[in-house]
Amino acid sequence: MFTFEGANDEKRSVISIIRESLAGTDRDLTTGSIGAALIVLAIPMILEMSMEALFAVVDTFFVAKLGAAAVAVVGLTESIVALIYAVGIGLSIGATATVSRRCGEKDLDGAARAATHAVYLGLAVSAALGVAGIALAPQIYGILGAEAEVVAIGLPFMRIMLGANAVIVFLFLLNGIFRGAGDAAIALRVLIVANGSNIILDPLLIFGVWIFPELGVTGAAVATVIGRGIGVAYAAWALFGRSGGRLVVKREHWRFEPDLLLSLARISATAVLQLLVTTATWSVLVAIxxxxxxxxxxxxxxxxxxxxxxxxxxxxxxxxxxxxxxxxxxxxxxxxxxxxxxxxxxxxxxxxxxxxxxxxxxxxxxxxxxxxxxxxxxxxxxxxxxxxxxxxxxxxxxxxxxxxxxxxxxxxxxxxxxxxxxxxxxxxxxxxxxxxxxxxxxxxxxxxxxxxxxxxxxxxxxxxxxxxxxxx
Known part of the structure; x- marks a missing residue:
């Protein structure tokens, strides 16, 4: 049996470390076995990434039953939503870097202030993206060369996905805060809740099962937004509404600090650019x-x-x-x-x-x-x-x-x-x-x-x- 030796020479099996990673931990990541710390963080983060990838798979699975035009709507919209992902991940990178640094310094008040200001930044960015997305949805389909049938059934889908982009942005952002604090198990639970809700709601809203309206491809967007929204609500409660977490946010932590917001914006903006460069590269290779x-x-x-x-x-x-x-x-x-x-x-x-x-x-x-x-x-x-x-x-x-x-x-x-x-x-x-x-x-x-x-x-x-x- 493989074992890890901790700061107090306590030997523990890999299985016990994995259990700790899934149950949640208050482990100090700055002392003890690096391998054990890596496992505690990586296992839930790997599962979290798989949960995030599941959203598009589930939507495509159910929408495929509606025909080629519906699948095209999801595919074309996902190519734009990928830009929202880049923004959300970029904001989460800034949050993780700042929160983790403060946690390492044992400045938990500073970490809490970083978390609240990451939320301020996320609100501002997602609001701007939402207004632009709703207004420009027809032009976006035109740029993508969508056929008339696709545009007709796809406009509500795209407007819902882009207008409610805050649930995408905040799912990444709040989980980035949890990761920075070393609370990867909570981030995983958030994605499980969001995905479970989406899997249940997708067929109900797409096909009109039981008391739910039959919304077709638009139902996939509504289900995704509600599912992610439930995940965001759970994440917000875990971060701001409970007192036993690794990071406790109090009323005084919401006091606005322009310098802190600017610091987060600088880190996050560059991270967004970094991701957009990578995303654009894959698009250019497809064109070639x-x-x-x-x-x-x-x-x-x-x-x-x-x-x-x-x-x-x-x-x-x-x-x-x-x-x-x-x-x-x-x-x-x-x-x-x-x-x-x-x-x-x-x-x-x-x-x-x-x-x-x-x-x-x-x-x-x-x-x-x-x-x-x-x-x-x-x-x-x-x-x-x-x-x-x-x-x-x-x-x-x-x-x-x-x-x-x-x-x-x-x-x-x-x-x-x-x-x-x-x-x-x-x-x-x-x-x-x-x-x-x-x-x-x-x-x-x-x-x-x-x-x-x-x-x-x-x-x-x-x-x-x-x-x-x-x-x-």
Whole structure:
């Protein structure tokens, strides 16, 4: 049986650590076994990421029964909602960095003030996005080239999703506060509550079951908003309405402090830009592949969805590393913060390296689960196999970039993304695909090569250690 040795030489099994992670813990993340601290944070964060991915899967499953136009509505709207996700995740990065730093300093009043001001920032941003989304929904569909039937049934769906974007933003934001405080189990419970509500409400509101109205595709939007809203309400109660949590927010913590709000805005805005750069890169790569036909696009999308879905465990590990970095920097333990990142990075590289090997060896059987079309399966299998060569490197890159974010140094990974993705990967993909005649395979190779370059640059900058000096 594997064991971890804590600060008081108390040996504990992996199973007991996992139980602690799911039940919730008051563990001090700045002392004791780094491996145990990583497990306590990472397990619920990995499950949390899986819960977040489940929203779109559930909506698509039920909406698919309404026909192609309804599926197109969900797909087109999700491409815009992805921008809301970027905003929500960016705000959560700022909240996690600030709250974790204050918790590491044992300044729980400061952590509570950071939490309230993150809420102020989230309210302002989501209100602006909501007004713009409701007003511009028809123009957005026009830009996306939607057919008239899709626009007719899709406008209410998009207006509801964008108008009520606050439930998306705050689900990310409040969970980012919990992660910063080291309370990852609560963040997981919030997503379980939100997803459970969505799964129950989706068929009721889409098909008009029992006393509920039959709203069609609009019902999926209403169910998602209500489900996420219930999750946000639970998160708000857990953060602001109870007295026994790791972070206790009192009335005096709501006193407005412009400097604190500005600090959060600076960190979060750069984090949002960082995520938008990555999101835009995937869109550009699709555009490069598009000239080679719908079969190539379909194959690429299947391959992309598989390897992005399998990133979720590593994203959970990276989020755990960010919390450990923030809290240990706050505690004046930069060396422990760095060791946490190397341990997390090795774990992430090992997981994705193993998956990459599976992709290389068994790509064709894997994609066969998702499509019976031989032409599409050929592109999808090649995408998985080629990307698999660089998958291990990507695991380390994700963790090191998350470590920068946890330290509040959101500019460094933003510059890394701009340089590696826009100045290297996109030009390389275009050149290999168009000028050197490799077609879609040129794009696949550019992704794998970029993973490697991305990791080298991120690790070199991380080893310089300037992130240890970042004040938050």
């Amino acid at each position: 592949i598009a000239v080679f036909g719908s079969v190539a696009i379909a194959g690429y999308q299947i391959g992309l969805r598989i390897f992005i879905f399998l990133l979720l465990p590593v994203v959970g590990i990276a989020n755990a590393a960010a919390t450990l970095v923030g809290q240990n920097l706050g505690a004046g333990k930069p060396d422990r913060a760095e060791r946490s990142v190397w341990i997390a990075g090795a774990s992430a590289a090992g997981i994705l390296g193993s998956l990459g090997l599976v992709f290389v060896m068994f790509s064709r059987p894997i994609v066969g689960i998702f499509t019976a079309d031989e032409a599409i399966a050929g592109y999808a299998a090649d995408c998985l196999r080629i990307v698999g060569y660089g998958y291990a490197f990507y695991g380390l890159a994700i963790v090191t970039e998350s470590a920068f974010n946890g330290a509040g140094d959101t500019w460094t990974p933003t510059w890394i993304n701009l340089v590696v993705l826009w100045m290297f990967e996109i030009p390389l993909a275009y050149a290999l695909a168009r000028y050197f005649g490799h077609g879609p395979h040129g794009v696949f190779w550019s992704i794998s090569i970029a993973f490697t370059i991305w990791t080298i640059v991120a690790v070199l900058l991380f080893r310089r250690g300037k992130w240890k000096l970042k004040s938050v």
